[in-house]
Amino acid sequence: MSSIDPSAQVVFLTDDEGRVVTWNPACSALFGWTADAAPGRALSELLVGDTAWPALAAAGGGRVCMRFSAGEGPASMSLLRQYDARGEPAGWSACIVVSPSDSLSETERVGNTPLSQVVDLLPGTFYAINRAGRFVLWNHNLERVTELMPDELAAANVMDMFDPRERALAARNFRRVFDEGAEVSMEMNYVSRSGRETPIIVGGARVGCDNNQYLFGMGISIAKRREKERQLRLSERALHAASNGIVITRCSGRDNLIEYVNPAFERIAGYPAEEAIGRDPRFMAAPGFDAHERSQVRLALAERRAVNVVFRNMRKNGEIFWNDLSITPVRDEYGEVKHFIGILQDVTALKQRADQLEHEINHDALTGIANRNLLWDRLEHAVHLAHRHGAMVASVLIDLDNFKAINDTFGHEAGDVVLKVVARRLLAAVRESDTVARMSGDEFVLVLVDQPSLRFTLRMAERLRRALVMPVAFGGNEIPIGASLGVATFPHDGNTPAELVRAADMAMYHAKGNGGGVHFFSPEMRSASEKRAALADSIRSALEHDELFLLFQPRMDARSGKVRGFEALLRWRHPKHGVMLPASFLAEAEESGKMIEIGNWVLDQACAFLQEMRQLGYTGLPVSVNVSHREYSQHGFIPGLASRMAQFGLPPGSLEIEIPEADLIRNPGLGRDLSAQLREVGVALSLDEFGKGISDLSFLRQLSVRQVKLSKAAVHDIAQEGNGSRLAKTLIDIGHNLELAVVGEAVETEAQVEFLRSHGCDQLQGQWFSEPLALDAVRQMLDQRYHA
Numbered sequence: 207m208s209s210i211d212p213s214a215q216v217v218f219l220t221d222d223e224g225r226v227v228t229w230n231p232a233c234s235a236l237f238g239w240t241a242d243a244a245p246g247r248a249l250s251e252l253l254v255g256d257t258a259w260p261a262l263a264a265a266g267g268g269r270v271c272m273r274f275s276a277g278e279g280p281a282s283m284s285l286l287r288q289y290d291a292r293g294e295p296a297g298w299s300a301c302i303v304v305s306p307s308d309s310l311s312e313t314e315r316v317g318n319t320p321l322s323q324v325v326d327l328l329p330g331t332f333y334a335i336n337r338a339g340r341f342v343l344w345n346h347n348l349e350r351v352t353e354l355m356p357d358e359l360a361a362a363n364v365m366d367m368f369d370p371r372e373r374a375l376a377a378r379n380f381r382r383v384f385d386e387g388a389e390v391s392m393e394m395n396y397v398s399r400s401g402r403e404t405p406i407i408v409g410g411a412r413v414g415c416d417n418n419q420y421l422f423g424m425g426i427s428i429a430k431r432r433e434k435e436r437q438l439r440l441s442e443r444a445l446h447a448a449s450n451g452i453v454i455t456r457c458s459g460r461d462n463l464i465e466y467v468n469p470a471f472e473r474i475a476g477y478p479a480e481e482a483i484g485r486d487p488r489f490m491a492a493p494g495f496d497a498h499e500r501s502q503v504r505l506a507l508a509e510r511r512a513v514n515v516v517f518r519n520m521r522k523n524g525e526i527f528w529n530d531l532s533i534t535p536v537r538d539e540y541g542e543v544k545h546f547i548g549i550l551q552d553v554t555a556l557k558q559r560a561d562q563l564e565h566e567i568n569h570d571a572l573t574g575i576a577n578r579n580l581l582w583d584r585l586e587h588a589v590h591l592a593h594r595h596g597a598m599v600a601s602v603l604i605d606l607d608n609f610k611a612i613n614d615t616f617g618h619e620a621g622d623v624v625l626k627v628v629a630r631r632l633l634a635a636v637r638e639s640d641t642v643a644r645m646s647g648d649e650f651v652l653v654l655v656d657q658p659s660l661r662f663t664l665r666m667a668e669r670l671r672r673a674l675v676m677p678v679a680f681g682g683n684e685i686p687i688g689a690s691l692g693v694a695t696f697p698h699d700g701n702t703p704a705e706l707v708r709a710a711d712m713a714m715y716h717a718k719g720n721g722g723g724v725h726f727f728s729p730e731m732r733s734a735s736e737k738r739a740a741l742a743d744s745i746r747s748a749l750e751h752d753e754l755f756l757l758f759q760p761r762m763d764a765r766s767g768k769v770r771g772f773e774a775l776l777r778w779r780h781p782k783h784g785v786m787l788p789a790s791f792l793a794e795a796e797e798s799g800k801m802i803e804i805g806n807w808v809l810d811q812a813c814a815f816l817q818e819m820r821q822l823g824y825t826g827l828p829v830s831v832n833v834s835h836r837e838y839s840q841h842g843f844i845p846g847l848a849s850r851m852a853q854f855g856l857p858p859g860s861l862e863i864e865i866p867e868a869d870l871i872r873n874p875g876l877g878r879d880l881s882a883q884l885r886e887v888g889v890a891l892s893l894d895e896f897g898k899g900i901s902d903l904s905f906l907r908q909l910s911v912r913q914v915k916l917s918k919a920a921v922h923d924i925a926q927e928g929n930g931s932r933l934a935k936t937l938i939d940i941g942h943n944l945e946l947a948v949v950g951e952a953v954e955t956e957a958q959v960e961f962l963r964s965h966g967c968d969q970l971q972g973q974w975f976s977e978p979l980a981l982d983a984v985r986q987m988l989d990q991r992y993h994a
Contacts, residue, residue: 216302219288222295224249236302249300286422287389287411288328299328331396331406331425334413337384339363342420351425353399364423369395369403380410383421387412393428405432451475451550453487461486462507462546474552476522487548492518492526503533510535510543516553516904528557530904560903563936567897570644572622573629579898581643581651583868585703588641588655589696599696600663601703602652602670603710604632607688607722609648620680624687631673636666651707657695660726667693667724690718694727704793741791742798744780749800749807753779756811757978758829760987761949761971764963769991771828773864773951773971774812775978776804796836805837806846813854813861815981820856824988830862830892835869838880848887858888862912867893874905881909892949897937906944913947913968921952921972924961935965942966 216232229244239247288297331351334343341359349359352367364380365373372394382388389411396404406425413422445452451471455462467482475482475490491500496517506513512534519529530553536545568580576584585601592599606628613621625648632642632650641653652670657663671691677684692714694700699709709727717725748754758772778786795801812831819827837843851861863884870877870893884891896914920934934950941948950962953972962970979987 217300218244219297219299220249221297224298227297233302286413286424287409288424328424330427332423333364334420334422335364335380336418336420339365339380348425351396351398351404353402367396369397376408380421383410383412384419394425396425405429451548451552453482453548453550455487455546455548457544457546465545471550474521474527474550475519476525481522490519490521492520495526503531506533507546514904516557519550527552528554556903559936560940563897563933563940566933570629573626573644575629575633576641576643578643578645579868581641581645581653582703584641584643585653585706588653589701589703589706592655592696597655598657598659598663598698599706600652600654600657600666601694601696601706601710602654602667603645603692603707603714604650604652604670604674605690605714605718606648606674607690607718609687612685612687616680616683616685620685623680624678624685627678628674628687631676632670635670635673651710660695663693663695664724664726667691671724688722690714690722691724692717692727693724699727742794745778745791745795745798745800745804748778748780749803753781754804754807755779755980756808756815757980758815758984759971759978760976760984761969762975764950764967764970767991769827769988770969771830771862772815772984773830773832774808774815776808776832777978792834796834801834801836802840805833809846809850813850813856816856816860817854818981819984819988820860822985822988828860828862828890830864832864832894838863838865839876844880844883844887847884847889851888856888859890859912861888862890862892864892864894864915866895866898867914868895868898870909871905877905878908881911885910896941896948897933903940903944911944911946913949914941914944915949915951915971916967918952921950921958921962924958925955931961934961938962938965938967 216230216236218229218233219227221227226244226247226249229239229241231241233244234240237244286299287295288299328345328347331348332343332345333341333348335341341362341364344359348367349356352359354362354367365376368376375392376394379388379390379392383390389409391407391409394406394408396406398404405428407428408423408425410421410423413420445466445468448468448470451474452466452468453464453471454466456465464483464485464487467477467479471482472478477490496515499515499517502515503513512532514530514532516528516530518526520526530551532549534547534549535543536547538544568577568583569575570577585599588599591597606624609621609624612624625644628650629642629644632652636642636652636654639655643651643653645651654663654666657666671689674687674689677686679685692710692712694706694709694713696706700706709731712731713725713727716731717723755777757775757777759775760769761771761773762768763770776788778788778791780786792801795804808831812829816829819825847861847863850856851858865880870880881891890912891910893911893914895917897920898917914937916934916937920937924931924934938948947968948966949969949971950958950967951971953959953962953970953974955974958972959970959974976987
């Protein structure tokens with residue numbers, strides 16, 4: 207092998223075990239291994255003896271004289287420990303000097319070694335200092351971080367580049383390197399000429415060169431790590447300050463053990479952190495409650511997915527509280543779920559308020575029994591079950607005889623007492639599975655389920671009549687009362703709740719006309735049904751003869767009075783009966799199978815109206831259309847809406863679909879799907895008759911709803927003191943808590959306007975502002991008020 211030039215740059219890198227990683231041409235010339243063959247081979251193969259490399263590595267680096275198997279004579283090898291960005295050891299860099307010169311200065315001797323050529327390849331800052339702290343070697347990264355020129359660094363002291371507050375620590379550690387040969391690692395801050403701080407992790411080791419000792423130091427920036435730590439501290443403070451309870455759990459087999467809880471959790475649950483950490487959150491479960499919701503949580507945890515439920519938990523003191531819980535999985539760098547974050551909110555007060563509101567909405571304020579809302583729900587449910595199981599249901603409609611005379615003779619207070627007594631007597635006379643409801647005034651309706659025979663139903667009705675004829679004591683007087691009872695049964699007298707009540711109503715009027723008592727519905731009472739059949743026949747030709755038309759009632763901004771939109775209202779110009787409202791013919795339209803066709807016609811006309819308004823320059827005025835369950839549950843409803851939006855060139859949100867809140871409550875799954883599908887095609891959803899049947903508020907949060915329209919009954923009852931006005935205010939508050947616009951419709955008096963406006967209702971609609979308008983009247987109104 208030829209002689210090696212002493213100035214040759216013999217430089218290579220190894221891993222922690224002394225295996226070659228990179229290899230320059232001078233190494234190939236010295237050792238005979240090509241650059242392709244060297245990586246992976248052990249450095250010990252090049253050495254004569256086996257003590258130099260392990261000793262130098264064990265010392266943490268340095269310089270040693272040794273002989274190589276290549277036979278070029280003694281040489282010196284300088285070994286420098288390498289570190290990664292986290293400050294962890296990551297191999298060695300080495301340079302070999304075959305014949306060092308003694309005629310150069312200290313900086314030149316060190317700076318002209320092959321090591322000076324490799325330091326600029328290092329990822330961080332590198333420097334070599336003597337005992338006086340003067341720089342004898344450095345790389346360009348140090349010049350960049352300190353903002354010093356090479357001649358300035360040559361004249362500088364190593365302490366000049368550290369934060370003044372950290373210089374004493376650096377000096378102590380550097381002395382240990384020189385005096386004891388210690389290898390040090392510390393976190394410091396470089397300070398540049400301009401004052402910019404750079405956080406680093408500094409490593410230092412003693413290295414011998416030409417009988418002199420130097421400290422070789424390397425710094426790796428930890429700015430990114432510091433920023434992550436800062437963000438982590440900020441997140442910890444945010445978790446600590448959050449008003450909702452936060453729980454972090456670690457997946458451990460079938461359990462999820464708590465690793466962290468914030469102060470809000472301690473306050474809500476009553477458990478200090480030390481009593482909760484290490485336990486599965488199931489220890490707070492309230493036994494005997496919400497089995498379905500808890501199974502949802504177990505399934506979501508097993509499937510490693512998010513879930514939101516509302517259920518009951520138990521505080522440390524044994525108190526039950528409602529918990530709105532959202533659980534989210536946290537994945538590690540490999541995509542595996544190792545933790546869950548749970549956010550819990552104590553919604554006990556909100557739940558109690560909702561339950562109270564639901565009771566107020568579904569129960570008569572005077573008597574406490576079911577009202578019209580709950581009656582229809584119970585009757586519909588009873589008919590559904592009877593149809594499924596082949597059972598019989600009876601609807602009994604009761605009207606008190608001479609009730610007006612009681613009010614006139616004894617006063618309204620006496621009338622209220624009579625109504626309360628009648629309600630108590632009816633409840634006492636029926637089974638727990640039956641329903642007693644007050645429809646209005648002195649009219650009561652009973653739903654008697656599971657009737658084995660008509661004879662049994664007759665005996666029940668007679669027992670009710672006998673319970674009612676007993677006088678009522680009031681103010682020292684005995685008030686005589688009587689009642690007329692009409693009875694209709696499913697499936698004999700009607701197939702729907704509406705038919706049953708109508709049949710019972712006809713039977714009750716027949717009883718009243720025959721001196722009271724109990725009367726069952728009979729075919730002779732079907733004259734009204736025949737009229738309805740004739741009406742159904744007329745509906746079939748209404749579309750063909752252009753007898754249907756739309757009117758548009760404006761919705762007004764409650765504050766500014768500006769027009770904010772319209773509701774499309776269907777009318778029928780009947781050739782014999784004149785203009786008819788939807789309530790008088792839609793039920794027959796449903797039964798005759800024409801509802802879908804009528805609904806499509808209404809949607810087409812509403813979209814054409816929107817298109818014309820936009821062409822006239824009236825933008826930003828959505829139109830809402832009432833849609834029945836039969837319409838929106840059909841397969842082609844959503845595609846039809848998407849097609850109309852494109853056909854008429856309507857922007858998203860210009861068409862609104864109004865659906866009664868109670869419809870969505872009865873079928874939550876359909877409600878969620880419909881809400882999402884409407885949002886996808888750019889059609890807004892409006893909940894009509896809000897407050898007529900309240901649902902779990904967590905369900906309403908899952909829907910994409912633009913606005914809610916207060917039930918007409920809630921608006922009508924505003925003038926009444928007590929429950930009437932409180933109900934309207936509560937509904938407005940709930941709508942705003944759900945971040946929805948609230949519309950008051952059927953507004954007819956100034957008192958209603960002032961109440962709704964003062965309690966934050968967003969929009970108002972009704973006769974007080976405008977009756978439903980034809981297209982020409984709409985144009986005229988907009989010409990006057992659109993830009994007002």
